[in-house]
Amino acid sequence: MSEDINNLARIRGHSNGGTATHKFPVGTHVLHKTGVQSGKERFRITRLLPDSGSGLQYRIKGETEGFERVATESSLEEIG
Numbered sequence: 001m002s003e004d005i006n007n008l009a010r011i012r013g014h015s016n017g018g019t020a021t022h023k024f025p026v027g028t029h030v031l032h033k034t035g036v037q038s039g040k041e042r043f044r045i046t047r048l049l050p051d052s053g054s055g056l057q058y059r060i061k062g063e064t065e066g067f068e069r070v071a072t073e074s075s076l077e078e079i080g
Contacts, residue, residue, distance in 0.1 A: 022048045022056050023073055031077040032060060040077070 024030055024045050031040040042063055049057035049070065056073040 020051060020056055022058070024058065024076065024078070029079050030060070031079055032071050032075055042079070043071075043076075 026045050026048060028045045030043055030045060032043045033040045043060035044063070045058050046061050046068055047059035049059060051057070052072070054072055058071050058073065058076065059068050060071050060076075061068045
């Protein structure tokens, strides 16, 4: 039974301690959709943030912006 729980937790991205791990490390370039009607823009991960209740978060910085913003992991895509 506990093996099934551990497998389910691993699939959902959780360890035995109940904490999820970030998919993207600091320094990774990702795509982020900045608005409903705008396209995806390229950003760099600058810091890993904890789960806010809506998923793991990241501080990201756009290549052409002078500021950082916060994004959830679900709003980011790996640049392939």
